[in-house]
Each structure stands twice: as structure tokens, then as C-alpha cells.
Amino acid sequence: MKPAEAKPPHMDHDTFRSLGHQAIDWIADYWQHLADRPVAPLVEPGTVRAQLPTTPPEYGEDFPALLSDLERIVLPGLLHWQHPRFFGYFPANASGPAVLAELLSAGLGVQGMNWNTSPACTEVEQQMLDWFVHLLGLPEHFRGGGVIQDTASSAVLVALLTALHRASAGRTRDHGTGECGYRVYLTAETHSAARKAAVITGLGLRAVCEVATDADGAMDAADLAARIQADLAAGLTPLMVVATRGTTSDLSFDPLEDIGPVCRRHGVWLHVDAAYAGVAAVCDELHWVNDGVRYADSYCTNPHKWLLTNFDCDLLWVADPEALVNALSVLPAYLRNPASESGRVTDYRHWQVPLGRRFRALKLWSVLRWYGAEGLRSHIRTGVRHARLFADLVREDDRFTLLAPATLGLVTFRHAGSDTDNRNLLHAINAEGTTFLTHSEKNGTFFLRFATGGTHTEDHHVHEAWRAVQNAVQNAVPRAQHATDGTADALNG
Incomplete structure (x- = not known):
């Protein structure tokens, strides 16, 4: 039914101002009381959709009605990534200054595809990427070669496209990859985005060569060298090595000091994925996470994981920006302009x-201005300390074992029972609702992952998570398995 008094077609400025205050208040209240909510949704598939009307509204509704439905329908169906007891995947930080800057960005409505479409959008970004070269201790040749991507998945895709352009002397731009026989080298621990990039570029999974790893899951540089030599002998073209500094499963670190010389010797593009771990290098004592990056042709890390900058924000650097631009540049007449043709500006549309x-x-600028470098270091150090705290609690309970010492913000551990016991334990922990963990497998062994780094996480939340683990043991693991049964000793050996 049509309302008696229809609203104006657009929200006027005074109404926007008033409702904007309500929206900010709603977010602040959400954050303030988030610890009182279950971390994970306890809903069945289709539950949320069943509460939505089957047809869109014919006439407009008041904004407070949306906030009401957000509380009633949406929140019970969310995994609360900002919850102080979210310890599952790597963190996806949001913070006040980042969210406010995201709002400002949305309000400005900028399209920053060319320099001339908003010069400030381009030049602020250039400065932020150069600031981070300094903050992370990256090689100086990355200055001027940085760009913000949405995710590390896009970063590896852009890097692979650039490597293809370089290796083919530009032929792939016109003729595609065809039956070119290119090879992309990675390990079983490399993020799946690298394989997906091979598919998207048309190389296909047949181009992927899986390199062996050592006992810690790090790429074996000797095996890499042998595989490159074998491919060359077979008439194939080694194209790219995707090395990871901090793998998703259990934070393995590929040895760039060994891999880099192999790539240089054979002219193979080296892409370094440090999506989670790279930002930890803001701390002097954690500069080691970027050891060997001087060999990289491209490198990326994600402030939207652990550095208080809400999703999405991936930082990508390339050592040869000209190769990137040449690989991705397409110039229709309607995008030509004097600034671009002068050669004095950067048009980031060629970089993505x-x-x-x-x-x-x-939002990156806002976070840096609010926290400063020291505030960012403090946040990283807090996450590292929380991981060590949790690892100490695990170590003191002989029913559990650590698979490795706590690394950065990640603890990998398991109960002394069977894989089935550990799967049941994880389910019981998450079903209880107060804490959320995830899992992975290594060498056929199932284990639990505890990842710290939340914006609002404090010491007592770590202790509460450990109590949730202990409580779940009583319900999920057979009593005979509550004591060590030798599995822990075998894993530690």
C-alpha cells in the first residue's frame, strides 16, 4: 500500500546527518557489546533468507527499519570477525579510524582510475605505499612501485600477468598463452589463489609445478632448482615462483635467501606472498619476516588482516613498474588526457x-595518522604476546601438545587423542559459542589453529578461550583420552 505521505526521492542533508549519527551509534554499540554475543552463528542454511520478503519493497521505508532488521535478521547469521574471542582465521581488523575513513571515502565517491579523475586519490596512495616501504624495511627499489589491490589474490594475478608479459616479450598481450609451456612453481602450502591465478590467465593447472617442502613446510630450494633444470631440458619456460612468508595453514616461511638466487640465475619472476605476516615487520624484532625480499620481483602484504585497516586493502610492490603498466595498459580514446600523455603522472588503472x-x-592514511608507527607496533606486539600466553596454557596441560612454538600470532595445537577426537573437540568449542577456532592438517595430522590479533582482544579473552577449550574436552573427547596416550610424545618427536 502506498504511504499517505511519500518521502522525497533522495535523502536530504539534514536527514542524512541525523541518520548518520544513528548508524555510527549502532556500530559503536555493536562493538561495545560484542563480547556478550556468541562468536559464530547458530543457524541452519536458509534461515536468514527465509526471514526476508520474497519481493522487493514497492515504496521506500525509513532507515531505522533497516537498523531494526539488521539487529533481528542479520546479526544472528554472522560470524563476528571483530569479536574479541575470534581466534579462527587470521584476523580481519577493523578500527575506528579505518571505518570513519571508509565512510569519508564512500561519501566522496571518488573514482581514482586515472590521475586526472582525482589527483589526490592517486598521490595520497603513492605516498602511503612509500611510507610502508620505510615502515616495513622493504628494499628501496620498491619506492614508487607500490599500489593498493583489494586482496593478495589480485596481487598474485597481477604479478603473474606481468611475468607473462615479460617472459613473452609482450606476445601474450596479442596472442594469449596458448600452448606456450610456461611453468609456475609453488608448494602444497602456497595459498590457493596462486593456482586460481594460473587458471584465470589461461595457463591452467597443468602449468603448476609443486615443489617439495622440508619438515616445517617451507619450500625446498634445491628441489626448486632441480625442477627448473628439468623443465628447461624439456623445452618448457620457467615463468614464476610463488614464495610465501607465513603460510595460511601453519605459518611456514619459504627461504627467500635460498630461493632468490635460483630465480635470478634462471630469470624467473619471484613473487612473495606475505599477506598475513608481512605487516609484522613494523616491529624491529620482527623484521626477519621479510628476510630475502630484496630478491623479489613483486611482494604483497595485507594491512586488512593484522594492521587495523578494515577490508579490503592489500599492498603490492613491483620492482619494475614499467613492465606492469606495459602488461595491463589498454588505452581507449575516452580515457586519453593531457596529464597521462605528459608522462608525469601515474594512472593506477594500469596497475590492476x-x-x-x-x-x-x-583509510590507510587515517590509521597511520591515528595510531602512528608506535601504535601499530604495540598492536602487533600485543597479538604476539597473546599467542605466547595461549601457547603457555597449552604447554601446561599434558592432554595437549603444541605442533610448533607459537609463531607471530598463531598457535597450532591438538589434543592427545585421535584426529576424530580433535575434530569433535573443535566442533564442541565452536558450538559452545563463546570462542571460535579453525583447523588445518599437516603431514596427515589434524590440528587446531588459534590466531590472535583482534582489535578488541585482551588478556582475559585469551584465558576465556582456553577455558572454552577445556570445557569442550569434557563433552567431546572420550574420558580415556583425557590423559596423554603417547600421541603427544610422537608429535613432539
Whole structure:
């Protein structure tokens, strides 16, 4: 039914101001009381959709009605990534200054595809990427070669496209990859985004060569060298090595000091994925996470994981920006302009897959201005300390074993029972609702992952998570398995 008094077609400025205050208040209340909510949703598939109307509204509704439905329908169906007891995947930090800057960016509505479409959008981004070269102790040759991507998945895709352009002397731009026989080297621990990039570029999974790893899951540089030599002998073209500094499963670190010379010797593009771990290098004592990056042709890390900058914000650097631009540049007449043709500006649309781009640098700038470098270091150090605290609690209970010492913000551990017992334990922990963990497998062994780094996480939340683990043991693991049965000793050996 049509309302008696229809609203104006657009929200006027005074109404926007008033409702904007309500929205900010709603977010602040959400954050303030988030610890009182279950971390994970306890809903069945289809539950949320069943509460939504089957047809869209014919006439507009008041914004407070949306906030009401957000509370009633949406929140019970969310995994609360900002919850102080979210210890599952790597963190996806949000913070006040980042969210406020995201709002400002949305309000500005900038399209930063070319320098001339908003010069400030481009130049602030350039400065932020150069600031991070300094903050992370990256090689100086990365200055001027940085760009914000949405995710590390896009970063590896852009890097692979650039490597293809370089290796083919530009032929793939016109003729595609065809039956070129290119090879991309990675390990079983490499993020799946690298394999997906091979598919998207048309190389296909047949181009992927899986390199052996050592006992810690790090790439074996000797095996890499042998595989490259074998491929060359077979008439194939070694194209790219995707090395990881901090794998998703259990934070393995590929040895760039050994891999880099192999790549240099054979002219193979080296892409370094440090999506989670790289930002930890803001701390002097954690500079080691970027050891060997001087060999990288491209490198990426994600402030949207552990550095208080809400999703999405991936930082990508390339040592040869000209190769990247040549690989991705397509110039229709309607995008030509005097500034671009002068050669004095950067047009970031050539540095990514999509044309349009948001003003992501604004939230990065806001975070850096609010926290400062020392505030960022403090946040990283808190996450590291929380991981060590949890690892100490695990170590003191002989029913559990650590698979490795706590590394950065990650603890990998398991109960002394069977894999089935550990699967049941994880389910019981998450079903209880107060804590959320995830799992992985290594060498056929199932284990639990405890990842710290949340914006609002404090010491007592770590202790509460450990109590949730202990409580779950009583319900999920057969009593005979509550004591060590030798499995822990075998894993530690």
C-alpha cells in the first residue's frame, strides 16, 4: 500500500546527518557489546533468507527499519570477525579510524582510475605505499612501485600477468598463452589463489609445478632448482615462483635467501606472498619476516588482516613498474588526457585488473595518522604476546601438545587423542559459542589453529578461550583420552 505521505526521492542533508549519527551509534554499540554475543552463528542454511520478503519493497521505508532488521535478521547469521574471542582465521581488523575513513571515502565517491579523475586519490596512495616501504624495511627499489589491490589474490594475478608479459616479450598481450609451456612453481602450502591465478590467465593447472617442502613446510630450494633444470631440458619456460612468508595453514616461511638466487640465475619472476605476516615487520624484532625480499620481483602484504585497516586493502610492490603498466595498459580514446600523455603522472588503472578503483588509501592514511608507527607496533606486539600466553596454557596441560612454538600470532595445537577426537573437540568449542577456532592438517595430522590479533582482544579473552577449550574436552573427547596416550610424545618427536 502506498504511504499517505511519500518521502522525497533522495535523502536530504539534514536527514542524512541525523541518520548518520544513528548508524555510527549502532556500530559503536555493536562493538561495545560484542563480547556478550556468541562468536559464530547458530543457524541452519536458509534461515536468514527465509526471514526476508520474497519481493522487493514497492515504496521506500525509513532507515531505522533497516537498523531494526539488521539487529533481528542479520546479526544472528554472522560470524563476528571483530569479536574479541575470534581466534579462527587470521584476523580481519577493523578500527575506528579505518571505518570513519571508509565512510569519508564512500561519501566522496571518488573514482581514482586515472590521475586526472582525482589527483589526490592517486598521490595520497603513492605516498602511503612509500611510507610502508620505510615502515616495513622493504628494499628501496620498491619506492614508487607500490599500489593498493583489494586482496593478495589480485596481487598474485597481477604479478603473474606481468611475468607473462615479460617472459613473452609482450606476445601474450596479442596472442594469449596458448600452448606456450610456461611453468609456475609453488608448494602444497602456497595459498590457493596462486593456482586460481594460473587458471584465470589461461595457463591452467597443468602449468603448476609443486615443489617439495622440508619438515616445517617451507619450500625446498634445491628441489626448486632441480625442477627448473628439468623443465628447461624439456623445452618448457620457467615463468614464476610463488614464495610465501607465513603460510595460511601453519605459518611456514619459504627461504627467500635460498630461493632468490635460483630465480635470478634462471630469470624467473619471484613473487612473495606475505599477506598475513608481512605487516609484522613494523616491529624491529620482527623484521626477519621479510628476510630475502630484496630478491623479489613483486611482494604483497595485507594491512586488512593484522594492521587495523578494515577490508579490503592489500599492498603490492613491483620492482619494475614499467613492465606492469606495459602488461595491463589498454588505452581507449575516452580515457586519453593531457596529464597521462605528459608522462608525469601515474594512472593506477594500469596497475590492476578492473578499471575503477576506490579511495582505499584514505583509510590507510587515517590509521597511520591515528595510531602512528608506535601504535601499530604495540598492536602487533600485543597479538604476539597473546599467542605466547595461549601457547603457555597449552604447554601446561599434558592432554595437549603444541605442533610448533607459537609463531607471530598463531598457535597450532591438538589434543592427545585421535584426529576424530580433535575434530569433535573443535566442533564442541565452536558450538559452545563463546570462542571460535579453525583447523588445518599437516603431514596427515589434524590440528587446531588459534590466531590472535583482534582489535578488541585482551588478556582475559585469551584465558576465556582456553577455558572454552577445556570445557569442550569434557563433552567431546572420550574420558580415556583425557590423559596423554603417547600421541603427544610422537608429535613432539
